Amino acid sequence: MAPERSDPTLDVEISGIRFPNPLLLASGIADETGLSMAKAVERGAGGVVTKSLSLDLREGHRNPVVVDLQNGMINAMGLPNPGASHYIREIEEYRRHTSGKNPIIASVFGSTIEGYAECARTIAASGVDAIELNGSCPNAEGLGLEFGQDPDVISDLIKAVRSAVSIPVFFKLTPMCNDIVKLASACQDAGADAVVAINTMKSMKIDIRTGRPVLTNRFGGLSGPAIKPVGVRCTYEIASRLDIPVISVGGISNWEDAVEYIMAGASALQIGTAVAWGNLDVFSRIRSGISGFMRAEGYSSLEEMRGIALEVKRWRS
Amino acid sequence: MAPERSDPTLDVEISGIRFPNPLLLASGIADETGLSMAKAVERGAGGVVTKSLSLDLREGHRNPVVVDLQNGMINAMGLPNPGASHYIREIEEYRRHTSGKNPIIASVFGSTIEGYAECARTIAASGVDAIELNGSCPNAEGLGLEFGQDPDVISDLIKAVRSAVSIPVFFKLTPMCNDIVKLASACQDAGADAVVAINTMKSMKIDIRTGRPVLTNRFGGLSGPAIKPVGVRCTYEIASRLDIPVISVGGISNWEDAVEYIMAGASALQIGTAVAWGNLDVFSRIRSGISGFMRAEGYSSLEEMRGIALEVKRWRS
């Protein structure tokens, strides 16, 4: 049996940004306001990602915007947000209500490469710690996914944003592609500091009594446990082929899921849908689950676990 | 309330092939032998698809080859098959044990376009009713998925097989692409008689105790309820944009799922993973569920339900 050790450290660093633990609030989840995000931190999140912001205000799609499935959720929020400049007050409020140890990453999108860059510049001015480019939302036509499926466009996008801001830039990837390694590789080559994988998968629910698509937008993005096996695979593929850090997201509901992603090579994790079922308590629950596992198995840092599934010689018995 | 009618008809025809009901056994599922497939028919299937056949024998990957999840399954069978010419005896056995009313479709694959065509020719000689080209298996490198993600290659493949055989040719699509409508459109333009959507999605499971990928092949394909929302969306997208019939597959476990796919535009359905949980009884269970629903809602044929979600004017209240 592995020896018991105390106090495994859970802190992680990604391109100079330190997180006290690897569990971040995913973009679009309980992050409409500064206070909401501060609350996630108070309840155990290591950091947060804002909802995706655009230059101009968007109301999003009309209700219904979510389908609540047993093993996941389909959402077609439609990227509602008050606009990046209005949202600066939320960043400020977040800062006022947190100690400064929990980074905040701003997710941005646009309808053109310049729109992305301009939006990133606007929100970077508020002092966020990094920019996450959402190039992968499957429920808002013309806003992101079209960019995020093409390695050349990804490359141009990242370069444009890189020159607009001086903070780290992450790119959020879609699993809806032939080969996610190609997309991630475009990110790495263009100088992104990390990739975030995965966003939701374009999906749909039809109500059979009325014969109608339930979502007003018809299509939405599938998240939650249903997509975890795809997310783990994407993480593993990217981590085994590239050097760029992977921030993993997709169906993490419990500490076992979190550990699985870390072993697949994730540097940090984001949690979305699980907040619906477990509330914000998921953060502390998963955090202490990871610590308990590390103690029981004799891991003293996340680094020791990270990517062990990638290398035969690190497998255990 | 809709009037009650008796005996809704469940038969369907796809490019001249008649099926007594739309529920087919999916490729790779309980179809290693002629008797197994005959049994599926005896238990209610409208027809069957053989396991994917190649010219040469393949043993498939080493165990473990499946991960049994709560909401699905990840498999990396690795396309085991005794080779098309050996398999002819199974087709013959299937014919001996069925009445001739339940079509049998041969699924084929290869490592080259010529390999596909040659294999199709070989198995067509046994008198199968149609060929399904598997261009979408995510767990056997170099065998299919690489072809099935590229519209130009799909087109060449279909044309090559079309000229090798005189029976209808279907193409099985992967959801792992930027835009499944583009792939389906290549099928339609190249003269395919139908598309089959969807195959599994490349996925992975890591055991956290040992840090190892569970599958010997590391990666496998995700099937079952987890992928249903993606399959419904793919069906809907193809059916709303193209004329080619869609045979839908992905996570169908009960009659509600089946009806949902039909309303999304499916002409026929295939059932795979649900056989693990419900055994072959899924066929009769789903079949009578569909009939009961049609009676209760006043539909007299599948045609009346097919694709109703696509057109606002056909929605009900």
Added chain:
Amino acid sequence: MEVLRIDEIRSECRSSSTLFVSPDPEKWPGFVPGQFVMVWIPGIDEVPMSVSYIDKDPFRIGITVQGIGEATESLRTLPVGSRIGIRGPYGRGFDLSGKKRLVGICGGVGAASIVLALEKAKDIGREIVVLSGFRSKELVMFEDRFGRITPDTHISTDDGSYGFHGLVTDLLRKELKMNDAELIACGPEMMMKVVLDIGSEFGVHSQCSLERYMKCGVGVCDSCSVSGHRVCQDGPVFTDEEIEAMPEFGSSHRDRSGRVVSLKECVR
């Protein structure tokens, strides 16, 4: 979501009707009054609605809809047999486990969740007072249900056309003595603000059911955020202590984009 046919429609007052549907009881054993459902009106909208009736045997639920806009007007005027979608129950309801006299105070269609909560409170033996305010006589609802709960039922109307002439909060001030009760409230936010003020004046604890714009209903989208609390998951029922720590209460809410806008009074 379950898509169900409306079993029965009952008119409760000039502007409000109750729709009854029969969902699968399996999701309902843990239901607590004050919880809500998301109601899909196909082709129109999906909106949050309190549960106002729970019938056992056969199991069915009622939601009482006040027509104030597109969604509620079309919902209220659907014919029996129409299909609506129901998901839930969601959120945190009223905690009825206290021992003191329970005063239920409501304004307009806020009566919907209060009446069911008080019926439950009566079942577990609590002493109850009802204070129920409406704009005018034609809008009074649930008078018979309240009357069956307690003779200590007081109705007010803003225009004096029925019962006490004045605000329901004026009734409350007359009813309370120091420390002698607990309050549960549901109604327009400005009314609840006054209820909380009176409560704290009399040293009486309150629980209020809040309203914010809801999209997901399950705690992920944050559309219903009020000072960092999600009404759909952390609420809709909050305690006085919780609400005191919400600067946005009684002052602002979020529009559909998430922008802060000052609170325009709800139309109930």
Added chain:
Amino acid sequence: MEVLRIDEIRSECRSSSTLFVSPDPEKWPGFVPGQFVMVWIPGIDEVPMSVSYIDKDPFRIGITVQGIGEATESLRTLPVGSRIGIRGPYGRGFDLSGKKRLVGICGGVGAASIVLALEKAKDIGREIVVLSGFRSKELVMFEDRFGRITPDTHISTDDGSYGFHGLVTDLLRKELKMNDAELIACGPEMMMKVVLDIGSEFGVHSQCSLERYMKCGVGVCDSCSVSGHRVCQDGPVFTDEEIEAMPEFGSSHRDRSGRVVSLKECVR
């Protein structure tokens, strides 16, 4: 799949050992003797194994492994504390609900599922006879467990080094009278073929546990197909009537590609 540490290892005979693991009892309430689990030996293989022990309180299960090849040899020689993966229980076990005298007949490691089935049959009050055959004395196992079930336990060895000298099916022929028993059998297919013949000769019904190459274990891949039946889901236990309708029984099986190959005798 649950990945578990081996709690204890018990040597049962020269070539077989039992490994005990403690899975979550939640998946096990419906377990029936004759059902099997898929056992993952990390880095090596995943193979089907009958359950040979069920301990309650604390709950644990045992699987008895005969080393005959790479997977079974490495499984059998793993040290205590090693991790293996277990999924299941899967398949259809023995139907023990009959009333007649129950004769359990097994060959080699086939004893594993028979001994557990007979323990269960004894619990429900059935009269039991054990006929258990081995190649030679060093391979005899479960003699004490059989003995505790019934004094009517008969061991045979092919080489005569212990017990009756001869085949266990010879014992069976001596034991049976017309119509007076039911049989449950597990062992090499050729042995079971003889059991079925003798059974039909004496008008006695049999259930046999079959073996085929298993990949998925859950009924989808058809690798374990025998004349249209999937051993993993429809079996592994089949009745005499079912087996009579299987031309492949006793004659052929499928290799890993699905090709028909004639039955080479199992090494147990």
